[in-house]
Amino acid sequence: MTATLTKTTAWQSLEKHAQDSKNMTLRTLFGADATRGERLSAEGAGLYLDYSKNRVTDETMKLLLDLARETHVPQKRDAMFAGEKINVTEGRAVLHTALRAPRDATVMVDGRNVVPDVHDVLDRMAAFADQVRSGTWLGYTGKPLKNIVNIGIGGSDLGPVMAAEALKHYAQRNLTLRFVSNVDGTDLVEKTRDLDPAETLVIVSSKTFTTQETMANARSARTWLLAALKDDAAVARHFVAVSTNAEAVQTFGIDPANMFGFWDWVGGRYSMDSAIGLSLMLAVGPDGFRELLAGFHDMDEHFRTAPLESNLPVLLGMLGIWYNNFHDAQSHAVLPYDQYLAYFPAYLQQLDMESNGKHITLDGQHVDYQTGPVIWGQPGTNGQHAFYQLIHQGTKLIPCDFIGFCQTLNPLPLGDEAPHHDLLMANVFAQTEAMAFGKTLEQVLDEGVTPDLAPHRVFEGNRPTNTILADRLTPRILGALIALYEHKVFVQGAVWNINSFDQWGVELGKVLAGKIVPELHAAQEPELKHDSSTNTLIRRYRTRR
Ligand code: F6P
Numbered sequence: 001m002t003a004t005l006t007k008t009t010a011w012q013s014l015e016k017h018a019q020d021s022k023n024m025t026l027r028t029l030f031g032a033d034a035t036r037g038e039r040l041s042a043e044g045a046g047l048y049l050d051y052s053k054n055r056v057t058d059e060t061m062k063l064l065l066d067l068a069r070e071t072h073v074p075q076k077r078d079a080m081f082a083g084e085k086i087n088v089t090e091g092r093a094v095l096h097t098a099l100r101a102p103r104d105a106t107v108m109v110d111g112r113n114v115v116p117d118v119h120d121v122l123d124r125m126a127a128f129a130d131q132v133r134s135g136t137w138l139g140y141t142g143k144p145l146k147n148i149v150n151i152g153i154g155g156s157d158l159g160p161v162m163a164a165e166a167l168k169h170y171a172q173r174n175l176t177l178r179f180v181s182n183v184d185g186t187d188l189v190e191k192t193r194d195l196d197p198a199e200t201l202v203i204v205s206s207k208t209f210t211t212q213e214t215m216a217n218a219r220s221a222r223t224w225l226l227a228a229l230k231d232d233a234a235v236a237r238h239f240v241a242v243s244t245n246a247e248a249v250q251t252f253g254i255d256p257a258n259m260f261g262f263w264d265w266v267g268g269r270y271s272m273d274s275a276i277g278l279s280l281m282l283a284v285g286p287d288g289f290r291e292l293l294a295g296f297h298d299m300d301e302h303f304r305t306a307p308l309e310s311n312l313p314v315l316l317g318m319l320g321i322w323y324n325n326f327h328d329a330q331s332h333a334v335l336p337y338d339q340y341l342a343y344f345p346a347y348l349q350q351l352d353m354e355s356n357g358k359h360i361t362l363d364g365q366h367v368d369y370q371t372g373p374v375i376w377g378q379p380g381t382n383g384q385h386a387f388y389q390l391i392h393q394g395t396k397l398i399p400c401d402f403i404g405f406c407q408t409l410n411p412l413p414l415g416d417e418a419p420h421h422d423l424l425m426a427n428v429f430a431q432t433e434a435m436a437f438g439k440t441l442e443q444v445l446d447e448g449v450t451p452d453l454a455p456h457r458v459f460e461g462n463r464p465t466n467t468i469l470a471d472r473l474t475p476r477i478l479g480a481l482i483a484l485y486e487h488k489v490f491v492q493g494a495v496w497n498i499n500s501f502d503q504w505g506v507e508l509g510k511v512l513a514g515k516i517v518p519e520l521h522a523a524q525e526p527e528l529k530h531d532s533s534t535n536t537l538i539r540r541y542r543t544r545r
Contacts, residue, residue: 004361005497006369010067017063018326024055025462026436042310045298045480049312050467053436054319054399055327064318065308067495073314076494077487081304083109087267087501088362094501096270096486099262100296100479109265117263121275122293125260126286128240129278132201133172133285140234145201147176149191150279151217152205154350156242157181159272159482160205160280162347163292166340166478169409171283179279180221183213188220197228197238204241205276207268209248212510218252242275267501269350270486273479288475295479303487312484316466317491320399323464324373324492329397331374335383336403337428338473344403345377348485355489355500362497371496377401381427392434392459399464400435403481404428407472428467435463520545 005011030036030052040052040061056064068074079086083093098107098114106113131137135144150160161179164171171177178191192200202225204218225238232253240258241249244266249259260275272280273293281289299313308314323329332352334345356372378386380402391398408421418426438461444454468484470477493500519526519538528535 004365004368005071005495008067008070010063010070014060014063014067014322014326017060018322021055021057021060024057026053026055026464027461029055029057030437042312042315044302044306044310044312045295045484046470046477047299047312047480047484048469049315050469051315051319053432054322054464054466055462056319056322060322061309061318064322065314067321068308068314068318068491071495071497073491073494074308077303077490080490081300083107083114083265087499089499089502089504090264092501093265094267094270095263095265096267096273097297097300099266099271099273100293100300100483102297109263114263114265118274121260121262122286122290125275125278125281126289128260129281129286129289132282133175137201138237139198139200140229140231140237141198143196143199145199145238146174147178147195147200148203148279148282149178149180149195149200149221150203150205151180151188151214151221152203152242152276153181153211153213154354155268155271156205156207156211156214156276158269158343158347158350160277162341162343163272163277163280163478163482164283165343166473167280167284167288167292167475168340169473170285170288170475172285175283177279177283180217181213183216185220188217188224192221192224197225200225200238201282202239203279204239204243204249204252204254205278206242207244207262207266207271207276209241209243209245209252212513215252222253240278242278268503269354270501272482284475291475292479295474295476295481296483297479298476299480299483299487303483313487314491316401316484316488317495319464319466320373320488320492321495323397323399324370327397328370329373329399331376331396331398333383333391333398333400334375334377334403335380335400335431336377337380337424338403338405339379340409340473341403342379344379344481345375347482348377349375351485352489354503354506356493356496356498357505358493358496358498358500360498362499367496367498369496371498372492380431381424384427384431388431391463392438397463400466402428402432402465402467404467404469405471405473406469409473432465432467434459435461435465437461438463 037052041050080094081097083095085093087094093109099118101107101115103119105115107115132145139145157179164177180188180191202221206214235253236255239254241254242260243249244262250256262274266274273296303313334348336344352375359367404425412420438459441458444457449457
């Protein structure tokens with residue numbers, strides 16, 4: 001019987017170390033080591049990580065990496081890259097890394113090298129994207145298609161939504177890109193109301209092709225299209241599918257020639273670099289998409305080969321564990337200082353929380369430790385005028401990742417004043433400085449604040465942050481950044497000994513909704529067998545709908 005996580009030597013040492021270093025402050029740590037800011041940093045795949053503003057010493061980092069080793073993170077990582085069926089509850093390999101492997105790589109799944117399959121689909125996607133982008137793919141009435149509506153949800157939506165916004169600078173701007181995900185009809189209606197169906201391409205993106213929301217939206221989109229074009233034959237020119245379920249795609253009425261496939265070894269939330277990224281490829285072009293994949297691959301290689309001490313996903317993952325498991329932090333904020341990364345926190349919510357929001361270990365035991373944190377965030381500087389107050393002076397410990405770029409894609413000088421980008425980046429540096437070092441009562445009093453008001457102006461500091469800097473937001477850097485977080489999530493799941501690649505927790509609600517739909521529909525009230533709350537709510541809805 002293997003020892004549970006909390007019984008491992010490294011865990012116990014970390015518990016003791018956390019107790020011993022309770023009073024450690026970033027002020028003293030920086031005061032004692034003038035080189036800390038340079039020393040506690042690491043670089044890989046074009047990303048620079050400064051983790052010096054964390055409540056850690058060299059001893060802490062050593063113990064955290066001991067924990068990574070004792071929980072076999074390197075071996076588990078290698079098993080994932082090798083295509084072992086590490087998603088044990090679904091009996092699947094976990095090979096999103098194969099989606100960005102170079103053409104000449106070999107990745108075996110069940111005795112078959114899947115890399116040629118990956119590149120076949122990429123090539124088909126590229127040929128299709130080129131036709132649409134150049135206006136040679138014509139709609140049913142002979143018009144080129146200039147609107148793209150991606151219908152999908154969760155992993156079949158959030159990645160392309162996030163990346164299409166992140167890479168807007170590189171997009172072909174005469175194409176209008178919309179994403180419909182919510183089963184609330186408002187989403188589809190509002191996203192299509194100003195579009196001409198004759199000029200619109202609908203991409204139905206669904207790994208399973210059974211997801212209730214996506215199928216409902218796809219059917220309504222087809223109705224919308226046919227109401228204008230009045231011929232079923234139009235569907236073949238205006239609908240394409242991205243899925244692993246060829247049969248369901250065909251049943252829906254989409255020509256299999258217009259289907260782009262992927263495989264069961266690609267998890268939904270790890271699928272944006274598969275054919276699920278078709279909408280994104282249409283926006284940024286095949287070359288831009290391939291650059292993105294190259295960035296993912298850069299980070300894969302870094303994760304696979306860099307020593308743990310300088311391995312970015314390992315460092316981020318283990319630092320997260322330090323706060324999550326040894327400091328009772330409940331959440332983790334991701335704060336991108338780039339407007340293009342507006343949807344990055346929302347994307348990470350699925351990636352992280354659907355992966356590591358689990359309480360049963362791989363051995364089927366209930367955990368006796370905390371697992372995945374609540375992930376949240378907003379782009380800077382907006383958050384500063386909203387929730388940063390709580391981070392600075394509230395009672396909760398919220399470790400934060402700040403993400404910034406040395407060069408802007410939209411230089412805006414302000415005459416003699418500082419350019420916008422300097423203003424933006426000054427805020428990154430100022431916020432992490434303020435969070436780390438705060439402002440003491442003494443400093444406040446020295447500024448002449450009266451003693452009664454002074455406590456309100458004190459900043460305790462000691463709020464931990466990571467700063468991730470890259471030169472410029474390019475497709476390649478975006479790929480590296482996403483893969484950084486994918487692998488961070490992997491590292492944490494490996495330590496917690498949970499399956500980061502299933503999502504049984506979303507099933508119950510889906511099943512119950514499936515039962516309730518006919519109860520809402522029925523002409524006569526059916527016999528309701530729910531609890532008294534659910535029954536009453538259903539009745540009230542039925543009488544007022
Ligand atoms: O919400 C659960 C989930 O299965 C996600 O993991 C997935 O990304 C999403 O639904 C969409 O699934 P599909 O691509 O099969 O429509």
